[in-house]
Amino acid sequence: MTVSRRHALKVLGSAAFAAAAAPVMAEARSARPSGPDDLGLLFDTTRCVGCRACVTACREANKKPADVVMIGGAPYDAPLDLNGSTLTVVKAWTAGGRSGYVKAQCMHCADPACASVCMMGALHKGPRGVVQYDVDRCVGCRNCQIACPFNVPKFEWGSNTPQIVKCELCRHRWAEGKGPACAEVCPRGAVVSGSRPQLLAEARRRLAATPDAYQGGIYGATTGGGTACLYLSAVGFGPLGLPGLSDEPVPALVETVQHGIYQGAVIPLVLFGAFAAVTWKNHRSARPGQEDES
Template sequence: MSAQMKDFSKNKAFLIDMTKCTGCRGCQVACKQWNQLDAEQTEFFSGEGYQNPPAMSEKTFTRIKFRDYQKNGQNEFAFYKEMCMHCNEPACASVCPVGAFHKTEEGPVIYKAERCIGCRFCMIACPFGVPKYEWSKALPLVKKCTGCYSRVKEGMKPACATTCPTAISYGPRDEMIKEAERRLAAHPNRYIQKVYGKDEAGGTSVIYLTPLPFDELGFKPVTLRPLPGYTWQALRLVPAAFLTVGGGLSAISWINHRKDRLKKEREAQAAQTSEPKED
């Protein structure tokens, strides 16, 4: 079924206005707290910007990316909230052979860990590079932003949208698009005249407004066509191989991580036995 025929009227969406973002990273903290994500040890990284941590991970579902630029001879900062885009027709769901990803009628794309076989084709298919793997665990799962589905289905706003004082609006997708277009018309000199996410990848539940060109902020060029059409053409001829490879990759990962864990346990035990005892 085409994107034009599907009904996304019940979808909620994020409208992120980057002219209003102050870079406070309150959304990062709220996301960590609500999802009970562990802190991770990071280092200051200035190769791509001044954001920290340097990338989304199994422990970081959203982050504020920093971009420095010059305007009228002055150094300026621009900020960009990176998160799962919650596509209308998600590529991650289209390539998953066991239905571990699901697009809800409220908008969020959720992940069912009990179904996952660890094939990681979702990571390859996502045009935004969102799904991450728990490389640190012996029995890893895929991790990503849930759109705070447990909150949304109860009529609440996502944690990041609730916390943000200025930049994030949340509501029915059609209303968010109308609001974005209203702002473009009211302030033509403030914004690049484009609503990113309205049509990208067939449309997403996260849409952006920005004063700078999207490519300069690090946004990836994405086709406007829904991606499942591409992924199905590539995968429909090899379903058996798809499942076999996925299961094999999962088993190899589990074995390798188990070896690493056992090695660390032996090293820790050896260190304890070698420590001098106090009199």
């Protein structure tokens, strides 16, 4: 029951937008497409055996410390979820008597909500479609965490100089000719990296080869405006914790509404002029013989 952009237009158009919103002639904001060279991952629940080599490799590649959790009196590197030191995590799902594993990491949306809300563009689309982080432009407002439909950006709560932490597809390793570390070490091809078109082709090939093994198609092909990280599932995507998004990019609604209201800076300027004129007029006429002192 989420609000779609079309719905928003309908509502905006029909509701009387008295003083605040001048007539809304909002143009539906067009979705930003993914590029042919966009780097991504393809995860396949039917292949993952839960070895967590990806998690270990990710820690090493990104120099992130272990997320130490005491379990039964002994310390383990056991992140419950993505967090300030964990860029990828393997979780266990169960659905209808079946169980398996799912890897979580940044989805690298074609049209990311985190980048849309980021005040100074600390999170932004970089080369090869990677949603990347520039700490110099971050003030730590955490709006990205509110906006991300996948709850991906994480904050270093324990630090006094906290940063936002998320997967950047090991872009620091590209210069060495290496791709994402998680895909490099996966012993089962459960997570593979490549350009998005390649991954889509591979996903379709797997779907065509064993159609009975999968349910729900390819998550991310069009979901949420398309993501660079794609999922194949044996049990659909709800049990994996992936939200049921429409094909519309998440930022589309807000940007349609906001730009619809503002029309660039036109509406604020018009409003300012109107306010100033009325105030000036009232101010002058009110000066002599004020009624307010009664």
